[in-house]
Amino acid sequence: MVPAHQAGWYRRSGDTLSLTLHVQPGAKRSEIAGLHGGALKIRLAAPPVEGRANEALLKFIAGLFAVSLRDTELKLGGQSRHKVVAVTGSKIEPESLLPDN
Secondary structure (H helix, E strand, O other), rough: OHHHHHOOOEEEEOOOOEEEEEEOOOOOOOOOEEOOOOEEEEEEOOOOOHHHHHHHHHHHHHHHOOHHHHHHHEEEOOOEEEEEEEEEEOOOHHHOOOOOO
């Protein structure tokens, strides 16, 4: 098994993290479900309606990385389950969010 930091689901550039995500909206609760291919799988309680899931995703990510909502940005995948989110200014290491850690 490839270690998470080599799995390609995130990239750090300066103080910005780019996260590759596989998002499953409409779940019972919002949680990290582990790795899915080359992405971090996230189950979201929000429905995929009128951008609500994307908004809930950014709030969830901001909470995980202990940053304000304005420090998160959806870069790719507005209408897709596969998304790229940028997080700026977090001191949280992405590997620490995995269920195995």
